[in-house]
Amino acid sequence: MFINDINIREYDPAVLRKHITVLFQTSGEFSGLTISENIGIGNISQISSTPSIHSAALESGAHEFISSLPFKYDTYISCIPGWTTYKEGFSKWDASSDMDPDSENEDEIKKEQEKKVQKNLSGGQWQKLGLARAFMRSREADLMVLDEPTANLDPEAEFRLFETIRKARKGRTTVFISHRFNTVRVADRIMVLDGGAVKEFGTHEELMGVEGGQYRRFYEVQAKGFVNEGDEDRR
Numbered sequence: 001m002f003i004n005d006i007n008i009r010e011y012d013p014a015v016l017r018k019h020i021t022v023l024f025q026t027s028g029e030f031s032g033l034t035i036s037e038n039i040g041i042g043n044i045s046q047i048s049s050t051p052s053i054h055s056a057a058l059e060s061g062a063h064e065f066i067s068s069l070p071f072k073y074d075t076y077i078s079c080i081p082g083w084t085t086y087k088e089g090f091s092k093w094d095a096s097s098d099m100d101p102d103s104e105n106e107d108e109i110k111k112e113q114e115k116k117v118q119k120n121l122s123g124g125q126w127q128k129l130g131l132a133r134a135f136m137r138s139r140e141a142d143l144m145v146l147d148e149p150t151a152n153l154d155p156e157a158e159f160r161l162f163e164t165i166r167k168a169r170k171g172r173t174t175v176f177i178s179h180r181f182n183t184v185r186v187a188d189r190i191m192v193l194d195g196g197a198v199k200e201f202g203t204h205e206e207l208m209g210v211e212g213g214q215y216r217r218f219y220e221v222q223a224k225g226f227v228n229e230g231d232e233d234r235r
Contacts, residue, residue, distance in 0.1 A: 021141040023134040025148040029126055035066055036073040038129050042136030059164045060131035061157050077121060123152040138168060147177040162186055181219045
């Protein structure tokens, strides 16, 4: 594999990784961290940068739901049963706290820390956090790989996301892996893989012009799902 006509084996792995950001189909759900930390670990060097974290959340569409939470970016997320057990989770709730968990005020401390815990998030909310994590490195990354990035997003959120990516990633390479053709068709170039081999390659218009092509066949199958019987009768 070559990047800018240079074999990737010639790059320092640490430098190469710094210039690549990836969002997998199942994004990481880091229980026991704040929302801010969940986003910030996308770029450890910027994990304490509030402006960078907020900017990434705005780009991913996560800022809106985060702002609706009582503790906003300082909210802890718990997606592991039992994580909020006090004696096991005290240090995870607030590692910077100077309060002694064995003190006489144990119950008060527990109540205060539990206020910051969000029991879990929806699939769409986790995906937006994952996207924000990827955006933390997007300005440095020459290559961004997004695996089914809109699987849990509604159509409006999906549209806003791709508008953001178009603007923020201009001049850089972004690879979308998707089976959703409303996502695929906006790409500059589309690669159809079958059995690990490249079967077709081109723009949406070019591939739609291929008689008997896989892309055209699959696109038309999905398009039929948006046309009801009444619409077909009126044609």
